[in-house]
Structure formats: structure tokens, C-alpha cells
Amino acid sequence: MLNKQIELEANSSHLYLAMACWAECNGYGGTANFLYRHSDEERMHMLKLVKFVNERGGKAIIPNLSVGKVSFSSLKAVFEKLLEHEMGVTNSINEVVFRCLEEKDYTTHAFMQWYVTEQLEEEALARNVLDKLKLIDNDKGGLYLFDRDLANIQADSVANTPTA
């Protein structure tokens, strides 16, 4: 299950990198910066798991990745996809935590609590951004300001760089 989670975090990093490229090529430089940072953050989530698995006597598997063709009709569509993706990640983490309790693996359970907290923050951030985009709708001035502001929002966990 931890190797499956490694793959999911790596896929998140890849998907957000593709989203950043889309944003950059469509004139949303601020959003692109935000998504590039988010992609880096997901790579750190993956790395933290890789090190944990190897240090605990397991073997981390580095997955092959493919996001296919990534294209969006709007910024709102980007963040709808991002939120949907994060909700899937949360479900996966919850399954790992459930299994930890079944197996009485309290070490992994403690380790996974970092991810539980992280998901709370990531989902809240994605919902917040999406709410703003719903308010703006198709207003070009609003989108311009949104993009400018997003450049300065720290995807929270960038500041909490995992060190394990």
C-alpha cells in the first residue's frame, strides 16, 4: 500500500507539472508558478515515503509515470481536476491508515499522520481557490488579478518541507 501511495504522490507531481505547463502556455504565469511549486511539493511527499519504506526494511518501487495529454477549457477546470485528484489522494491515505490500525502497525500509523494533516490543508486550499474562481466566472479583469495573487500563495506545505 505504501508503494501504491508512492506512485500516487509521484503521479500528483507529474499531473501538477503538466497543469503548470498548460497555465504557462495560456498566459497564466502566476498560476503556473503556484502549480510548479505544488508539483515540487508532491515530489517531496513521494520522497518522504520512499525513504520511510527503505529505512523500515522494505523496498520502495519507483514507478513509471504517464499523465497523457493534459488540456483544460479554463482555469476553473484545472482546479476542479486538482480538487478531485486531492480527494482521491485523501481516500487512499485513509485506506492506509485504516490498514495500519488493522495490522496494529503503530509506527506506520504515526508516520501517516503527517499525510492526514497535509491532506486537510491541501483540500482546503483547493476548495478556497475554486470558490474564488466561481465568483470570478469569466470576468477577464478578475482572472488577471486572481492569477497575479496566486503567484504569491505558498502551497502551504512548501514551507513544511518533509525531512524524513
Ligand code: FEO
Ligand atoms: Fe501529496 Fe497532494 O497529495
